[in-house]
Amino acid sequence: MDRETWADMAVFAAIADAASFTRAGVRLGVSASALSHRMREMEARLGVRLLNRTTRSVKPTEAGERLLARLRPALRDMDEALAALSADQERPTGRVRVTAHRSAAFGLVLPRLPGFALAYPDIRVELVVDDGLVNIVAQGFDAGIRRRPSLEQDMISVRLDDGVPLRLVASPDYLAAFGAPETPRDVLGHRCLSYRLPTAGSLYPWTFERAGETLSLEPPQQFLTNDIDMLCDAARAGLGLTWITADQAAPHLASGALVSLLEDWCPDLPPNYLYYAGRRHLPPPLRAFIDAMTA
Structure with missing residues (x-):
């Protein structure tokens, strides 16, 4: 069934339910004369009379009643489908x-x-x-x-x-054994734990920032991993210095398991x-x- 015929069927059902071109026109927002003309065209196309028209009322013919009996369940199903769609918009599923x-x-x-x-x-x-x-x-x-x-x-x-602040951290045991860096360049003499980017395969850069000054370094890599939680655990185990987020570091700094270093040089993640x-x-x-x- 093409779209025009389906639309005509809905119009026919509306006219039959209203028993009036005028009342159906008010409901559909179309003039009574336009609906009457449309029904004549539909009946001519189908080759059957669907409505009996008098000056006082409009009623389905016997053929029209048979069509309505088959048509109304389909229209009801469509109304229910549209209502369900509207409900999904209000309460998504x-x-x-x-x-x-x-x-x-x-x-x-x-x-x-x-x-x-x-x-x-x-x-x-x-x-x-x-x-x-x-x-x-x-x-x-x-x-x-x-x-x-x-x-x-x-x-x-x-x-x-x-942006999320980063923290350069190490364990108290590591610092007791190797000392704490006092400047960014001091990390070049330390054991460093680095993060390997999973997709690119490159190492996350060791970049320090302070008051508009940026310093990028390539320190020696004692340990590499592509897991940020593993970096934190490795630092707590005393393997060396590493970068983790401030949120990730907070409980370990509070407990004393890690120490924050060079805080005025720590950058933010995007x-x-x-x-x-x-x-x-x-x-x-x-x-x-x-x-x-x-x-």
């Missing part, structure tokens, strides 16, 4: 699949999930923790969270936080961004997730 690097997954997404689950109990969240760069479209993700505002073409990005493919109409679960992450 379905799945949202997100990839985030480890710090963002634990520091940004996880703290917001309990409130999100209460507000949207019918949305299922799949969170894939991956420190590498991810093509979210190719790998079937709805959104990603990384520290760069534009990771792929045609992405829309939303800033989630401010902000986190939530990014997703540009679409005219976002799926309701994704829209709800974005709202929750940016609230």
Whole structure:
């Protein structure tokens, strides 16, 4: 059935229900004469009379009644489908699949999930923790969270936080054995623990910043890993100096397991961004997730 015929069927049912071209016209926002003309064209195309018209009323013919008996369930199903769609917009259902690097997954997404689950109990969240760069479209993700505002073409990005301070840390045992660096260049004489970027394979740079001055160094590498938690544990074990985030360092600094070094030279990591493919109409679960992450 083509679209024009389906639309005509809906008009026919509206006229039959209203028993009047005028009342049906008011409901549909069309003039009575336009509806009458449309029905004549429809009857001519089908080769059957569907309505009996008098000056006082409009009633279906016997053929029209048979058609209505088959037509009304289909129209009712369509109304219910549209109502369900509207309900989904008001109370989203379905799945949202997100990839985030480890710090963002634990520091940004996880703290917001309990409130999100209460507000949207019918949305299922799949969170894939991956420190590498991810093509979210190719790998079937709805959104990603990384520290760069534009990771792929045609992405829309939303800033989630401010830059995260880094801390250069070491254990008290290591410092007792090797001393503490007093200037950034002093790290060149220390055992250093470095982070290898999962996708690029390069090492995260050792960059110091203070009052507009930037100093990048390539210290000796005592230990390499692509896991930020492992870096923290290695530093606590006394293997050497390393960079971790201020949030990650805080409990270990408070307990005395780690010591913060050269704090006036410590830079900030870039902000986190939530990014997703540009679409005219976002799926309701994704829209709800974005709202929750940016609230």
